[in-house]
Amino acid sequence: MRCFKIICLLLCFSTALFAREGEKLKLSPVLQSNMVVQQNQPFKVWGHAPAGTTIAIQADWMSSPVRVTADADSRFIGIIPVPVAKKGDFTRHRITISSDDEKRLLDNVLIGETWICSGQSNMQFKMHETLDSAxxxxxxxxxxxxLFSAGLNFSxxxxxxxxxxxxxxxxxxxRTFSAVGYHFGRELFARLxxxxxxxxxxxxxxxxQAYVPQEVLAADTLLSRVYLQPYLDSPKSQEKIDGGFTFEKVTRPFLLYNAIIHPFVxxxxxxxxxxxxxxxxxxxxSYTHLTQTMIQSWRAGFGQGNLPFYYVQVAPFWYDMADATLADYAFFREAQEQVSKLANTEMVVTMDVGESxxxxxxxxxxxxxxxAKTALNRTYGFMEVAFQGPKFDYATFENQQVQVHFRPETVRGGLETNDGKAPxxxxxxxxxxxxxxxxxKxxxxxxxxxxxxxxxxxAVRYAFTNFPVTNLQNKDGLPALPFRSDDWPEITPKK
Known part of the structure; x- marks a missing residue:
């Protein structure tokens, strides 16, 4: 009897597997039950079906379906309207996608706000690894x-x-989701x-450079020379690309864009x-220009206008060099800050929460x-939410004394330190x-x-070395940005 049950289970499994393999109507794997659909924007439903197939797309908030036809490449894409999300409305919706003989159902769908979280290990850093995970x-x-965590791939x-x-x-x-992403989302949820x-x-x-399309790198003289062409001229570009991780492969131009950004456009x-x-x-x-170009390429790829892009300045770190006067990492942080000259971008500072x-x-x-505070102010219009720490304005020099002035809007309540000590x-x-x-003082x-x-x-500099963990902040508890008043060229330390 037990053997009979096992055989039946295997047959059922094989039948289910065959049915999945035989499916003609296939949705993008980005589109699933349990997802959040972006409110108040046209929503695309896309996938594959035999050429010429008519597909009906119907959400439970729509009075009638949208119908589209799969093209000669067996692709289809339909656009449906999405209503404005109402505060406190957590209604679970359904979206049905059907052809003449097949149907797909997206269930437990919510209408709200959807954000992409990307970057390297400090964005990937998991919740269970954090200071306050317990x-x-x-x-x-x-x-x-x-939550959606994309699988790693290269292409x-x-x-x-x-x-x-x-x-x-x-x-x-x-537990294994991005800690920065989770705290960002939870703060938005609490306020919105x-x-x-x-x-x-x-x-x-x-x-x-791994997150920028190849054609975008190729069209830019600087980026092609610094990033793309050296890779294309190397033996690495001739290797077979698979999904396995190596520290070298994640630095190659355009591979990550193709594999883990493009599927979401x-x-x-x-x-x-x-x-x-x-x-x-x-x-x-080159990094400033590269990142600005990456942002613009993502905005163009997603085709949804001048989407906000908020990013994090790297935290203090010594890189096994104990000399507290070294400043090469500070010059890189300065290059990061320059990225925010691009419209609808802002930088978040981490100098006070780093570990050297x-x-x-x-x-x-x-x-x-x-x-989240940056998004609440800049994207959602909560002007009372402070998001900037003290930002350098100018300095005056009188004999031995220097007075450092900050932009008034960043020190509305004055200055303080987070430990009660002198800055x-x-x-x-x-x-x-x-x-x-x-x-x-x-x-x-x-x-x-x-x-x-x-x-x-x-000249005056503040936190303009490699690994200073800072204590200066405004009354909103936001840390001061590193700065220098001079424009002197960077000096490479002698080895």
């Missing part, structure tokens, strides 16, 4: 927040397929009171958050919250361009500096 993971029971050509499953946010599902969908698609150690989204840079830290102007001896700081919650990591220099530590919204070693200061 408290945060068990509390992460938010069925109105949905020489743009792909439509992607691995991953949409899941409700539970302590079990959130609408469903939130989060798509993580990235991989540790990846370089920014038809998905309606609200915007992007990004945490990457460590793998490009030796670069300066850990490339992957475990305190990820403040980073996700700061990204740290200020340096001043004279005409000899040698920087020395300066004593700092707060006066309202400005900083007063003095240094006995510099009789006539002409």
């Amino acid at each position: 408290r945060e993971v068990p509390a992460a029971d938010y069925p109105q927040v949905r 020489n050509e743009p792909l439509d397929s992607i691995g991953g499953t949409w899941q409700e946010c539970t302590p079990a599902s959130v 009171n609408v469903p939130v969908g989060l798509v993580f698609t990235g991989i540790g150690a990846s370089a920014a 038809n998905l309606s989204v609200k915007g992007f958050i990004w945490y990457q840079g460590e793998s490009n830290r030796a670069e300066r102007g 001896r850990d490339l992957h700081p475990k305190n990820k919650k403040p980073i996700g919250v700061r990204l 740290a990591h200020f340096f001043v220099a004279g005409a000899d361009r040698q920087f020395y530590p300066a004593a700092a 707060i006066e309202g919204g400005r900083i007063i500096l003095t240094s006995l070693k510099v009789r006539r200061p002409v």
